[in-house]
Amino acid sequence: SGVLHSTVVLARKEAGEPRLDRLPVMAVDPSALPATLDPKVTAGDLGDLRAGTVAVGEERARSLDLDVGSEVTVRYGDGANVALRVAAVYERSLALGDFLFAPAELAPHLAAPLHTRVLLSVVPGAALQDVKAAVQRVLAGAAPGATVTERPKGEHLRTEDRGVGQVISLVAVSVIGGFTVIAVLSTLVLIMVGRRQEVILLRLVGAGRRQIRWMLRIEAMTVMLVGLVVGTVTALVPLLAFSLATTGSWPYMPPEQAGVVVLVVVVTAGAGYTLPLRSVLRKRPPSVVGHG
Incomplete structure (x- = not known):
């Protein structure tokens, strides 16, 4: 048709x-x-x-x-x-x-x-030539002289083929996501910089580098988990209401996009926790000399 x-x-x-x-x-x-x-x-x-x-x-x-x-x-x-x-x-x-x-x-x-x-x-397994012939028959009445060509495999759609609206949406979402990542990363870095004295004190009382690293990793994983759960629930409530009202189905996100979201959260939280304290963990703790 x-x-x-x-x-x-x-x-x-x-x-x-x-x-x-x-x-x-x-x-x-x-x-x-x-x-x-x-x-x-x-x-x-x-x-x-x-x-x-x-x-x-x-x-x-x-x-x-x-x-x-x-x-x-x-x-x-x-x-x-x-x-x-x-x-x-x-x-x-x-x-x-x-x-x-x-x-x-x-x-x-x-x-x-x-x-x-x-x-x-199209019947499963139909030959490409049969599909082309069917399209040609449909076009013959409305567009005499039109021909059907096959797009080579691996050829990507041009930006104009995908639509200006999709490009604008992608740029807008990327900008918002970028600002959010910067805000979260800067907040975590400032918090961890303020905890430098806490880490130095832990080194003084005998905590090893490995113990402190494990402590920071557990904290970072907790922040990642809480962020993913809270963010998912916060987004799911309005998306679920909208999707059920308009399409009668559940919201859907392609697995590769969901993977990108999780990866960004993991990288942001990991960098915010580990980068500010790398110099402190590399140095030897100052010695405490007692006077009697």
Whole structure:
């Protein structure tokens, strides 16, 4: 199935005041559903999508008091106001948008109804040439002369391919994380510098270097453990509420990202505890001479 993307304007009232919402929408071939795309229908049938009908996301349908057979009026990008009958209601509106159309309904209102992507249901083990041929057949009607090329293995996506939004988010998170690491590290260093006399006194009363190092390691591991547990619980509470409310699933972090977070905590706490006292531990303790 080819995919068409566009936007529509929805007129509604909020607290008695008129409001216009511009919403991203998409159109797919109903006969290819749900093999290529599964919106998780809760009412109606996506097979009824055609010109004059629309499928509506569950949250949007609830806010507009819509059900299968109801009518909703939307304004397309060409300015046309069209009343559409609701053919189905689906759950996964967070990923697919609030409205799902058939190409026969959306394409006449687009200046250039070209597919922005192609969805395929591929049999495991299918030959690459067969996949290319299937894509070529889908593109033939919408983009005559288009060709399909294979991206070489190992070729990385360019920054613009990944999207400016992702790059900005990555930079913002990195800056915040960097400032946090600097703040934590400087605090630990200042605390440990203030404990130099304590370490010197321990050396004077007979504590060895190995004993002091083990003491500092245990303290550092305690700080790491407490920091990871408290930080995880603090982040999990709002993330859990948001994730369950929007997607109905548990929050997820890729294992490699979780590993980076743990590594940063371990390195920061270890450096904050060990670096300031290295010079004290290398030196021999001053001798105490008694006078009788």
